[in-house]
Amino acid sequence: MRPRLRDVAELAGVHPATASRALNEHTRSRLSPETVARVLAAAAELSYSPNQMAQGLATNKSSTIGVIVGDLSVPLFPPVLLGIDDVMSQAGYTALIVNTDNDRERELARLATLRSRQVDGLIVATALTGPEAENDKYPAVAPTVFVVRTPNEAGAASVLSDDSAGMHAVIEHLYALGHRRIAHVAGPANISTSVARLRAYREALFERDLPMDPALIATVDHLSADAGAAGLASLLDSGTQFTAVVAFNDLLAYGCYRTMRDRGLYCPQDISVVGYSDQNGSDLVSPALTTVKVDHYTMGAEAARMLLGILRAPDDPRRHSIRVPVSLTVRDSTTTARSGTWPAATSSLDAPPSSGFRQRPA
Amino acid sequence: MRPRLRDVAELAGVHPATASRALNEHTRSRLSPETVARVLAAAAELSYSPNQMAQGLATNKSSTIGVIVGDLSVPLFPPVLLGIDDVMSQAGYTALIVNTDNDRERELARLATLRSRQVDGLIVATALTGPEAENDKYPAVAPTVFVVRTPNEAGAASVLSDDSAGMHAVIEHLYALGHRRIAHVAGPANISTSVARLRAYREALFERDLPMDPALIATVDHLSADAGAAGLASLLDSGTQFTAVVAFNDLLAYGCYRTMRDRGLYCPQDISVVGYSDQNGSDLVSPALTTVKVDHYTMGAEAARMLLGILRAPDDPRRHSIRVPVSLTVRDSTTTARSGTWPAATSSLDAPPSSGFRQRPA
């Protein structure tokens, strides 16, 4: 059997209550330094560690928080989790990660176990907006901080990236390269980030007096390379002219690559492509993707700090909303705008000869 | 306050102990169906869920298992976790995921909290072999099943993929395409899987009377695209002749792509490249990567089942070791072996004209 507090107490020759006080940071001061030392030595000797369940039962705190993500294989989540874990574990909390696999049933089931486990708080990265959202279910379990995505409800604590700044930087970059007609493959409408980036796209175009043709916007209904490919395909099929396309995220941008390849178009000569989020691997694809780098580790860490703040002052009505800065990473998928219109028969011939790496020979 | 068992009992007009029996599957049979119904109704009415900490304290079971992974952003882990979670949650367990970030200190700290939380079992995906391994620390906390990697110690329960079959399929595929000199970028020596794949590579070559030149093997010391790039570079620099290279995993294969690109070599015309593990995105890169598909979800599920078996029969001395079947996915990075030797000035000229997608114009 694992050593109990009683064992430590006996070895130190004190009462269990005294041992408890010695082991606990904030009650330690009431004890004589000598006994504290004796107890600590005894605990070390037995390599005692408190039974977290007994401790939790007595204090009515689990020292556990739940972290809800939709799909762990989306590369932005691991660094978010790392940030959360670093901050939380230092504060004595354990993060219980729940992967909902984007399945409603699964999410509800896991939420029930989180409730059963008396989690002290929740960090949620799966918030949706709109009528189907059901974002109230989270605060019903424990104090909640939203990260990456927000339910857009008043009073919700959230940590997001600065989509406005990011998208403005993208448009500025493309504008400087001479692009005037810039398309956007937008994300699903029930994700707050899609809306934010789309709005910023419109604002940025407006500020530069660039055309804001609705035909320049394709909206996908889920996040996959296939969806991105279909999005760009629909833009091309519409006959709209454009020399650059901004995808809601890197995965959609990879889909744009595929559509261009399938249609004999070259990136970046024919169309410049910009991603978003700096998903893992955006430096490995060809051409290396120009994208907006988001510091997901910091977002996780900030969300954790915000939750700690709420846990320490539950009655503090202030609910902040933090936006973490982003930065543009320019790689090889963007270049100066071609002057002619597209489709143009000369496009491929004008382009410099293929160098380096040959792709998918027919 | 959350409803307690006592509240349910009062509402149902029974003693708390009776309510407990009604709520628990295996004690329910001793009660009159009528009482069971009343208690269940009361529980539903109050939307009661048991306090897991109190339950755990009383039963000396946490109904929690720890899952230790090195780096969540390695794409093979998420499906493993999903498999574990599906099986475990159905059995009433919660998986506590620990991301060690491949840091020893961090791992030890998290292991301590797992111990403190009285986890009932452990699934470990970070086993190393060799003197630095310290694999005993896991069983010291709770019954352990190793997954993905094994400590290679007698009596260790483990779930692995069938590296031998996978590597043999790769060599067979390349052999059929006419390749005779096949290089291998091997993984770090302290990972069991590296050793297994390297051994299978040697065996498969031997069985076909192919040359097993040590100069055909480059060993990397960590798993990154950079390391893969360096690995292939060293093989090329050595002057060894080969028409195909098998990388320990997909990430290393991407590195091989990069080296080839940097040196003006074409894949697959100059060198066929094979990956391993079907990492996310191996269908998105160019050329799409031929690789060995490993069913990581099933590996996780099997590991969970194995652990459940051990938890149910702790004294059963049988410790099995399962190997999950794999399959070869042939894509565009492998083709028939070129006939001439390399480097050959004619190589690029002989190749079919670049089509589709132009890469990184100079």
Added chain:
DNA sequence: CTGTTAGCGCATTCAC
């Protein structure tokens, strides 16, 4: 079949 009693390991009132 159901009520009674005791205790899981710990923190926290009180006394002294």
Added chain:
DNA sequence: GTGAATGCGCTAACAG
């Protein structure tokens, strides 16, 4: 400054 008593919410052994 330290010991004694009590209870967190639940399950299990024992009655009846």
